[in-house]
Amino acid sequence: MAAPKRKAPASHSISKPVDRPLFDDFLPHLIARLAYQLNIDLVEKLKREGINVTRWRILAVLAMGDGIAISDIIDRAMVQQSALSRALMRMEKENFVRRSLRRDDARCVEVYLTEKGRSLFNSLNIVVRRREQRLLEGFSPKQIEAAFALVRRLSRNMRT
Numbered sequence: 803m804a805a806p807k808r809k810a811p812a813s814h815s816i817s818k819p820v821d822r823p824l825f826d827d828f829l830p831h832l833i834a835r836l837a838y839q840l841n842i843d844l845v846e847k848l849k850r851e852g853i854n855v856t857r858w859r860i861l862a863v864l865a866m867g868d869g870i871a872i873s874d875i876i877d878r879a880m881v882q883q884s885a886l887s888r889a890l891m892r893m894e895k896e897n898f899v900r901r902s903l904r905r906d907d908a909r910c911v912e913v914y915l916t917e918k919g920r921s922l923f924n925s926l927n928i929v930v931r932r933r934e935q936r937l938l939e940g941f942s943p944k945q946i947e948a949a950f951a952l953v954r955r956l957s958r959n960m961r962t
Contacts, residue, residue, distance in 0.1 A: 833956075840933075840937070841855065843933060844858070844930070844933065847929050847930075847933065848926065848929070851925070851926055851929065853922070853926065856879070856881055856885055856886075856889050857889055857892075857893060858926060858930070859878075859879035859880065859881060860875060860879050860881065860886070860889055860890070860893065860899075860913075861898070861915070861919060861922060861923040861926065862879070862923065862927075862930075863875050863878045863879045864899065864913060864914065864915045864919065864923075865915060865920065865923045865927070866878075868914050868915075869904075869912040869913070869914055870912065870913050870914075871904070871910055871911070871912055871913075872886065872910075872911050872913065875913060890913060893919070896918075897916055897918050897919075898915070898916060898918055898919035898922060899913050899914060899915060899916060899919050900913070900914050900916055901913050901914075902914070
């Protein structure tokens with residue numbers, strides 16, 4: 803008696819036509835490519851304003867609230883501590899930020915936006931929000947909400 807035929811295990815990969823670019827069925831590559839495209843576009847726009855991506859990320863984090871600790875800036879701005887220290891020194895000299903020791907813990911340094919820093923953030927935020935609108939062009943509000951939820955979930959999955 804012949805053994806019953808087994809189904810081949812389901813594959814996670816999607817069969818791709820010959821004309822599909824290499825790695826077009828590999829999600830990490832697609833995410834990296836999108837991030838690269840967004841960064842290239844952002845670098846050009848920020849350069850016109852005389853700022854780099856690291857400094858933009860720092861401004862954006864500090865715009866979330868007053869007195870952000872260095873460790874939180876590192877995490878939220880995705881910047882290494884050495885790069886953050888250099889950027890903050892320069893930004894402090896240019897009067898975009900000020901640093902002070904936390905009142906209840908002198909080991910902790912908090913960073914604040916100055917009025918000049920907040921003004922710079924506000925003008926750059928207009929440019930960045932236009933870029934985000936371009937990215938989301940043609941999507942319904944429901945699709946935009948789903949895209950944000952998907953990206954947040956992917957990020958959470960990578961942290962665990």
